[in-house]
Amino acid sequence: MSTAEAPKIVSNYLAQLARALVDVPAGIAQDILEGISEELAGLDEKSASEKIALLGDPRFIATEARGGSEVAPSADGTSSLGRTRSSATRSRGFALAAVVLIAVGGVLVPVVGWVVGVFLVWLSQSWRVWEKLVATLAGPSASVAIIILAAVASHGVIHGQALLGAPVLATTFALIIPNVAVALWLLWRIRGN
Secondary structure, eight states, X not given: OOTTTSOHHHHHHHHHHHHHTTTSOHHHHHHHHHHXXXXXXXXXXXXXXXXXXXXXXXXXXXXXXXXXXXXXXOTTSOEEEEEEEOHHHHSHHHHHHXXXXXXXXXXXXXXXXHHHHHHHHHHOSSSOHXXXXXXXXXXXXXXXXXHHHHHXXXXXXXXTEEOTTHHHHHHHXXXXXXHHHHHHHHHHHTTTO
């Protein structure tokens, strides 16, 4: 239906919906716009008004299209691009899950557990970008440093004997202690939230 033929309430509603869907993937937004346009096609102003009341606020439809993520309103009450935030990624439980996986995920499921923890840290809104960078880089950097030091030390000799077990012990230490330290630091950073 052409918006020129539609009652003013329909064209206004579709324009509001298009603005609300601006940050929804193009294919989904287009399907929603076409579907609602078809539902409103051919209705007179009174029928269109009733149907629009049933459909609801365009911002709510856009929120649902994003999978339930919220859109923070700007000062004038309209939704803003780049401000979509999932309430799950703001929760304390989400942040705690990320911290636990950073601390012991790599031990429970080697490498993958830690990577998932880092991914959750980046999704979480509990920390600033610089804190996420520190969390991502500090653990592996410290781990590599410890492993290198253990390798150098294992070539040393104490009382004529090589340091047996140093690489294994150092690797275990390198995978656990730095990541636990990073996890504790992340917890400290969100202590007031």
